[in-house]
Amino acid sequence: MKPQPELLAPAGSPAAVTAAVRAGADAVYLGTKEFNARRGADNFDDAALEAAIRYCRLHGVRVHITLNTLVSDAELSQAKDVIRHVCALGADVLILQDLGLAALAKQCAPDLARHASTQMSVQTKAGLALLKALGYSRAVLPRELTKAEIADLRASTDLELELFIHGALCMCVSGQCLMSAMLGSRSGNRGLCAQPCRLPFSADESERYDLSLKDLSLMDRLEELAGLGVDSFKIEGRMKRPEYVAAAVTNARAALSGKRDAAAAEALRAVFSRQGFTSGYYDNARSKEMFGVRTREDVTAATKPVLSSLARLYEKERADVPVSFELTIRTGETPTLTATARGESVTVRGNTIPEPAREKPLTAEGLTQRLQKCGGTAFYADRVIVSLDEGLIVPASEINALRRNALKTLENALSSVKPLGFTDIQIPLHSSNLERNVPDRRPDTNIGGRLPRYRLRLESPAQIPQDLSNVENLYFPLECEEKLVEKVQNCPISLGVELPRGIFGREAEVERLLKHAKENGVKIAYCPTLDAVALAKKYGFEIHGGFALHCFNSLSAAVLEGLDVKSLTLSTELTLVQAAAIETTLPRGLIAYGRLPLMLTRNCPIRNVTDCRTCGRSRFLTDRKGVHFPVRCRFGCAEILNAYPIWLADRQRELRNMDFLTFYFTDESRAAVDAVLDAYRKEKAAKGDFTRGLYYRGVE
Secondary structure (H helix, E strand, O other): OOOOOEEEEEOOOHHHHHHHHHHOOOEEEEOEOOOOOOOOOOOEOHHHHHHHHHHHHHOOOEEEEEEOOOOOHHHHHHHHHHHHHHHHHOOOEEEEOOHHHHHHHHHHOOOOEEEEOHHHOOOOHHHHHHHHHOOOOEEEOOOOOOHHHHHHHHHHOOOEEEEEEEEOOOOOOOOOOOHHHHHHOOOHHHOOOOOHHHOOEEOOOOOOEOOOEOEEEOHHHHHHHHHHOOOEEEEOOOOOOHHHHHHHHHHHHHHHOOOOOHHHHHHHHHHOOOOOEEOOOOOOOOOHHHEOOOOHHHHHHOOHHHHHHHHOOOOOOOOOEEEEEEEEEOOOOOOEEEEEEOOEEEEEEOOOOOEEOOOOOOOHHHHHHHHOOOOOOOEEEEEEEEEEOOOEEOOHHHHHHHHHHHHHHHHHHHOOOOOOOOOOOOOOOOHHHOOOOOOOOOOOOOHHHOOOEEEEEOOOHHHOOOOOOOEEEEEEEHHHHHHHHHHHOOOOOEEEEEOOOOOOOOHHHHHHHHHHHHHOOOOEEEEOOHHHHHHHHHOOOEEEEOHHHOOOOHHHHHHHHHOOEEEEEOOOOOOHHHHHHOOOOOOEEEEEEEOOEEEEEOOOHHHHOOOHHHHOOOOEEEEOOOOEEEEEEEOOEEEEEOOOOEEOHHHHHHHOOOOEEEEEOOOOOHHHHHHHHHHHHOOOOOOOOOEOOOOOOOOO
């Protein structure tokens, strides 16, 4: 019989750990002060982390450490120290986003399980197979999957699958959001998302909140999800108060046993919601009904009586550790008590030799009752064995002291740190590269100080420019592949297909298009995600890595090279200094022009005011300052583009360490494409509004 799914609770503070454990969580996930995706939570310093792990060990609760942000080359040594400390404390799991950091953890701490964060955006069978090949034991699935898609993924892999079942629902697919970073340098991929999506972004210039979704809740579907074979039910909320954690865990535990009631559900809604909850993605019912904001009524619902009632859920220690007692009282010997729980045994000895009883001698029944009084501890007496010589008396205080001492000693044994092995490997980087200003590129490239070569991402073949000088590759959306067939033989430039970032249940269609493209002479695949890499690799394409692979350090570049990626467009969240310091034998480049996709969403915000028949595929969102952000549909998803294009034509001398520059064209006409390229060849300053991206200011 398959075990019940793990119930995994958020813990942004020590109080939240207590709330999660006492409410009945099987595992908690929490972060250290560095490198976790909720850096705004209280999180855990060294002492608090050790205390949390010890407390969880006592109750048999597993501890997942969130090390799920992108890490720069300069930070890798510090991140390795975090892994070292986590191993020393014997945590169970690392949750990781960064490919390079995951590879480092695999080498340093092979006994520490690695889970692929939802920030990795893996949503296909091929992607899950790739994660398994890389050594991950579990994948945290995207929140946007439908029931049928979850079932399909489950049937394809023996990887453990983890799914969010309650909590905040980001508009953007996790790991694919650049909005907070681009608008204010607070990167979601670095744990400091400022949640701009909760501000007014309207599809009709009305200051509506068309990027703010209600919170997810699948509490009433947990038995169904267990039947699908989901291994772990995850609750979002490391930024929320302990009462929320207790309420969510209590509701989930009740739902799994079929005993959830209306009062518990209402308490959970009251403690935190955004105009209620939604299950729209899971039910394949994407609509404007999924949108909601945190209203005054939502805030005031969390009254003091509500919070007080929820606090009572965890105010007392949870007695969930069964203990067996063996008490021995013999004539002429001090009593001994052995306590055993979860394979640990301790024996303590009393101080008083039994005396002959004058009136009421000790009985086994009376001693059993006294040993069963474990109140205030994590233990309950599961079995009591008493070996007693007749006619003896021992003070009740002696028996009570034996019980207390035995339980305290057993508690220390069960909560003791059990370190994991750690190998202090040398990070294969030249330390001089980590903080240098603008390092020289390898001597065999950019000879004579020439401009890097250009690679163009175009929406359609109609945008192919007249002047292709200095252009080495053209990429088109995979959906255009049939239009490329006639171009392949006639175009002097290598043509490739760009795979979509959002595939969601359409993997077979992507494979069909890839197969057809390959059969008709297309050899290059521009791959923005691990899903794309896995699928392109399956059909033998030359793989060019896209910016959304988040190559943020040299170790990630090495992992991607090991996956047969032939070139890399580096992360757009790097500064030019950081990008230049990336060590790799692969050709590397940066996006030097274009409206960056800031969000990938499966629920199109434009549908809040119109439908696909009347949209015209040229709509935009307007923020509270009146700035327009174009929205483009692609492969069943919507991409929200930046209001202004990156412009680096006049800064190309600072990009000469790159092997190529990627131009991300979207709605430009053919004439506009030619004009942009001409400006770059002549290193002209921009005309009109533009951005330098994050290449100078970086991200926090």
